Amino acid sequence: MPGDExxxxxxxxxxxxxGAEETFLGQKNGAKKQYRYGNLHIREYDEKFLLHTDKIDPRKDPIGHLVHDAPEVLVGLACAIFGSSQVTKKILNNNSKKKSFASGLLSSIIIGYLGYSATKKIKNYWE
Structure with missing residues (x-):
């Protein structure tokens, strides 16, 4: 939550x-390291620390954290799965399986990223 940092x-x-623990959970946003202390998320950069509080500690409830603190990740995953399945179905009707795998993978990355980015912009707008 950029506004709350x-x-x-x-x-x-x-x-x-x-007692703060180094973690890989969370978006690094260019940080060298990141730490968690309960619901506190600390990012360490060369010149500064950025801190914010999450609603839910992802170490205790990863799904709850995604739903309440990072819904853009869930939307991106859903878009990737749904979008690539639709593209793969269309390609399977017309081409070989080799092409469908590559196209499905590429489409899942693109569609997932678009869903993630759009949701993140909407989330940031409402904060």
Whole structure:
């Protein structure tokens, strides 16, 4: 949630909460590392830390986190699955299986990304 993030410049204060765990969960957004401390999500960059609070800790409830904090990921996955299945069906009627796999994969990436991007823009607009 870009609007809700707090920036802490490293020159002002180099810190890390005791008990914060480095994690791969979450979008890095160019960060060197990211940490979780309960619902607190901390991203570390060269010059600063960015912090925000998630509604749901993804380590405890990954699906709940996706639904409440990152719905764009679910929409992107749904678009990728549905879109590629439709493209693959059309291609299977006309071409070989080799072409259908490549086209299905490419279409799932493109359609999934479009769904993800559109949902993220809508989410950011409403925040």
């Amino acid at each position: 707090i920036e802490v410049p490293k020159e002002l204060r180099e810190f890390m909460l005791e």
